[in-house]
Amino acid sequence: MNWLDIGALSDIPQRGARLVKTMHGCVAVFRTGDDEVFAIDDRCPHKGGPLSEGIVHGHAVTCPLHNMVISLESGLAQGADQGAVATYPARVEDGRILLDAKRLIRGAAA
């Protein structure tokens, strides 16, 4: 892995998200209430809603367009819904957010 510093943990509000633009579209980087970070594609499997704008609860986010709930850990739709988004390795070190640059640059397909 090739960890890339993309910003400070404090740049994202608790239970919020910010975007990282890549060649393959936007990746949403979430900070949960317990200060963990998760990176997933910013495209809802339903109709492409911007997941980064959803309400974050536990380790899940609710899509702002039609309320599909997506697990930040697995990228899978929860409950009765079907669908999945790509997830990317992410971690916090000394208050900085690190993402796996290789995966990000290669995109979800890899």
Added chain:
Amino acid sequence: MKQKLVIIGAGMASGRVIEHLLAGDPDGWDITLFNAEPRGNYNRIMLSPVLSGEKTYQDIVIHDDAFYTGHNITCRFGEPVVRIDRKNKVVYSNAGGAPYDKLLIATGSAPFIIPVAGKDLPGVVTYRDLDDTNAMMAAAEKPGGRAVVIGGGLLGLEAAAGLKARGMEVTVIHLMGHLMERQLDPAAGYLLQKDLEARGIAVHCKGATKAILGKDHVEAVLLEDGTVYPADMVCMAVGIRPETRLATDAALDVARGVNVTDQMVTSDPDILAVGECVEHDSQLFGLVAPLYDQARVVAATLLGQDAAFAPVQTATKLKVTGVDLFSAGDFADGAGREDIVYRDPARGVYKRLVIEKDRLVGAVMYGDTADGPWFFGLIKDGADIAPMRDTLIFGPAYQGGAQADPLAAVAALPPDAEICGCNGICKGAITAAIDAGASTLADIRATTKASASCGTCTGLVEQVLASTLGDAFQMPAAQPICGCTDLTHEDVRRLIKARGLKSMPAVMQELGWKTPCGCHVCRPALNFYLLADWPQDYTDDPQSRFVNERNHANIQKDGTYSVVPRMWGGMTNPRELRAIADAAEKYAIPAVKVTGGQRIDLLGVQKEHLPHIWADLNAAGLVSGHAYSKGLRTVKTCVGTDFCRFGTQDSTGLGIKLEKRLWGSWTPHKVKLAVSGCPRNCAESTCKDVGIICVDSGFEIGVGGAAGMDLKETERLAKVETEAEAIDLTVAFVQLYREHAKYLDRPYKWLAKVGLDWVQAQIVDNPANRAALIKRFDLSQSIYQRDPWADRATPQAQADFAPLADLTKEAAE
């Protein structure tokens, strides 16, 4: 000729007699109703939720003034009867007499006062009626107050929980070895004590009160063992005795209670008695279920029909939110009795069944009481349980190999299983009502009275509806907010106010949220309730808002946003229009549209451009139109007297004043206003949340209109003469809606629930309340009336709206 019926005591028992009597013979009786309390019949058993703040007195009234006047009942409330003259058949209060053909004594019971020194000190209260409840609520106002409750039975514990909920420090002193010893065995009593202690209520069992100490007011309680508990208030809840003084003075047969026959007649054939004041077959009564049976018999006897009272077993529940206990039958140890016990310490569950000769004779359950009614049915029927003995403790869902799904337990109940203990309604009566067309909880309450008293069986009744009607039944209004809680919106709003919960963690902790930080359904609602109720203490949480309110713009289906500047009362000018045109060009806005709210919508803006376009529009004097918010949207106006030949008032001017006053306020759902200059109604006032129509003599204010999925015309709130009054009423209405409505209920939906009459009583007929509402609204506005665009014109905000990092320049390997 009508017969004269005089009733002494307007309590729960006599109230039920009146209902049966009116149903049986609406015109046969001329009824005079005396009551010592200065009010009519209310649901006494619901005083505990009033004390804890979960309900108000209004919620628990059973018979209101309209009921009494509608049935021509002469009410003499606040007039205790002091004497019965049996010879001349007249009863007397201090205000005068009333002759009777038939007399009904329904005086209930009086709290028992232990004869210790200090029992008469101010600050010592009992727990029987609304005045007692109000006295306790007043005592709890004092911050950090300490209460001692003497008596750890049903009443004492409900009082303790209520006082605790109101913020008092509470100690319960109980004479016996464990709480509620008449209903619980020691194991269940222990779990109950543990639960109460976990809520911060101190419990002292085996404590005998020696004296109540204090000079001019209670200061402490002294126990026989020397313990002293400081106290600002003492609630004595050690038991009740039947109120028989009048009957004794009138030389009727009285033992512990007024003796009655199976027909509920006393030793005088023209005098009947009902309720807690009676003794039947050496038995006294302290729960409403048997009293309601008595009431049926009293009415039948008065109507000359045959009926006989036969007491049935009763079951007990404690009405303390979050404490689940159930007890029925006899559970003393004894020769020939066997127990089946089930415990789940981790969940705090305890169940015990007592069996004698293959019959179930007693059941005590704590922590999980769902199967209570089924066991109670087995006890009442004396059913042979031998065939299912091995799995009996697991409840009905396990009998006959049925799967344990939530509805199965209810579906498996036999028709004669009791569902509503208060009213003695069995499942069969409810399914019969459903067969006859009832399809909602309200229908069932109206036709069978099930769930209409203490309400603890509401869930069961709904499950009967669900299991009988299948998919045709939608779980109605009493739905929890979401999966994170079992409480409804209404419960949560009440508890936030009553318990002074001022932050999201406080709500979630105190009300037992099941998830760590809620979900997308409850968090926006809680955020609104908290900011509406505690504007000065609570800080708005953007992360608990939907995207539109967090980003102050409406998200579109492609992830872009729309931007709508405010145009006060729909007025604009060339400078504003030029700024809008410039912005549309500068940011290459794909679509510009005139909205139905008389303003201009710029559609298709990229998120990162938002703070920039706002800054540009701000510079021209434009502010956010809040077109995205659950808050004030627009005030649509017509040109009124300024230009129109029909105009009667300055409708545009009034619209602008209203918009300037109300903008920026958050509300349960969006709020749209309109002001039309005359009844031609060009601003479409009659379908707005608040719509004003100007006439020559003043302003007609309508509320609760809708023109969305539902179409509804406004209802007339009031007509006023001056513009100032029109503004006052509008502001007060919006604040009342902010304080009471469920999140995401538009005003018309809320109005349908509370009724226009109630709203009028609050703000039109009650100037003091109106002024207080306006004051609270203005206080909130002093904090929340801020232009979000101006707030976000900073470089920091601009950075927050942009991506955190841009990796599009990094080359792929």
